[in-house]
Amino acid sequence: MITKEAVLQALSNVQEPDLGKDLVTLNMVHDIEIDGQDVSFTVMLTTPACPLKEMIEKACIKAIHMLVDKDAIVNVKLDAKVNSNRKDSKDVLPGVKNIIVVASGKGGVGKSTVSVNLALGLAKEGASVGLLDADIYGPSVPIMLGLRDERPKMMDVNGKGMIIPLEKYGIKAMSIGMLIDEKQAVIWRGPMASSALKQFIGDVYWGELDYLVIDLPPGTGDVHLTIVQTVPVTGAVIVSTPQPVAAADARKAILMLKQPQINVPILGVVENMAYFTPAELPENKYYIFGKGGAQQMADQFELPYLGEIPLVQSIREGGDKGIPAILDDEPVANAAFTQLAQRIAQNIAIRNANLEPTKVVQMG
Numbered sequence: 001m002i003t004k005e006a007v008l009q010a011l012s013n014v015q016e017p018d019l020g021k022d023l024v025t026l027n028m029v030h031d032i033e034i035d036g037q038d039v040s041f042t043v044m045l046t047t048p049a050c051p052l053k054e055m056i057e058k059a060c061i062k063a064i065h066m067l068v069d070k071d072a073i074v075n076v077k078l079d080a081k082v083n084s085n086r087k088d089s090k091d092v093l094p095g096v097k098n099i100i101v102v103a104s105g106k107g108g109v110g111k112s113t114v115s116v117n118l119a120l121g122l123a124k125e126g127a128s129v130g131l132l133d134a135d136i137y138g139p140s141v142p143i144m145l146g147l148r149d150e151r152p153k154m155m156d157v158n159g160k161g162m163i164i165p166l167e168k169y170g171i172k173a174m175s176i177g178m179l180i181d182e183k184q185a186v187i188w189r190g191p192m193a194s195s196a197l198k199q200f201i202g203d204v205y206w207g208e209l210d211y212l213v214i215d216l217p218p219g220t221g222d223v224h225l226t227i228v229q230t231v232p233v234t235g236a237v238i239v240s241t242p243q244p245v246a247a248a249d250a251r252k253a254i255l256m257l258k259q260p261q262i263n264v265p266i267l268g269v270v271e272n273m274a275y276f277t278p279a280e281l282p283e284n285k286y287y288i289f290g291k292g293g294a295q296q297m298a299d300q301f302e303l304p305y306l307g308e309i310p311l312v313q314s315i316r317e318g319g320d321k322g323i324p325a326i327l328d329d330e331p332v333a334n335a336a337f338t339q340l341a342q343r344i345a346q347n348i349a350i351r352n353a354n355l356e357p358t359k360v361v362q363m364g
Contacts, residue, residue, distance in 0.1 A: 007032050008029065013063050014063050038072075041076065042077040043076060047082050048127050082127060084097035085358050102215050102216060104240065111272075114340070115133075119171050134197055142177040146323065147178060147322070162203055194223060238268070240294040242271060243289050243293060244293060254266060264361070271305075274291075276312075306340055307339055
């Protein structure tokens with residue numbers, strides 16, 4: 001007779017590779033059902049974007065066959081509940097489990113492209129996702145999501161008028177570009193930009209989200225400090241291109257986030273426009289801007305290297321047309337962004353399990 005106890009005992013030998021503990025200790029095994037030699041149970045992953053799903057499933061089946069019954073018919077259901085490590089008062093964005101900021105030291109490295117495709121990549125894997133365009137002076141998210149002429153509506157939430165983010169491709173999105181005429185320039189001093197951003201965070205009704213991706217402006221200025229002092233940031237993704245100039249500026253973004261009084265965990269470094277692959281020669285890689293600048297920077301700061309995003313025409317066209325590359329059938333770009341989303345989700349799960357709780361930065 002197969003028993004639940006025997007199944008749990010066997011599964012206590014299966015490690016969750018990222019968290020370094022077994023599935024039973026982590027309380028990830030649920031709904032064990034046994035009917036003769038039919039064994040079924042659910043493994044609750046820490047994110048739907050887990051890149052190790054198949055590996056965990058195979059390890060569970062192997063453990064039952066080796067330690068319980070070699071002839072058991074094992075059905076492993078994989079579900080996910082995104083974990084959070086927020087221990088703040090939750091006055092701000094109460095329904096948001098994890099807040100990811102995407103930063104770079106300089107403009108023109110494709111940070112918004114990475115932010116948009118990252119948000120869509122997480123949603124594609126089954127997570128609930130929001131995207132906040134915090135680039136007050138150069139908002140590009142409305143163009144990239146095909147929302148140029150859309151305007152958000154208002155609704156009453158507990159007696160307060162709140163802005164409802166626009167929805168597109170399964171994510172919620174908000175940008176200053178959705179509130180102003182795109183023919184106008186935003187000419188604001190730093191305090192005005194910071195104040196507008198605080199309003200954006202406090203007056204937009206995001207509801208329940210697994211991940212909120214915040215696309216920061218380039219550099220290390222007022223807006224960056226406002227964000228970390230207003231919301232509890234789970235972690236930052238640094239975007240660079242291979243050239244030494246871009247890598248040198250990205251270093252400044254890393255050093256800012258690592259300052260003792262800020263101390264935002266860095267989830268990793270991604271190298272955008274890493275190489276050129278022509279559509280007609282998909283196996284070829286041409287390293288136009290040099291090679292390995294972001295990898296060296298990740299190694300220098302002992303940060304995870306999240307991989308390379310190629311310079312392919314479909315990524316640029318997708319951003320301009322409002323149909324981001326990850327939604328396209330073009331395999332190179334699609335695979336790169338899908339892998340990026342999975343790695344970041346994985347690193348968030350590790351961060352939440354092992355590091356200090358997420359909190360708002362307090363600066364004097």
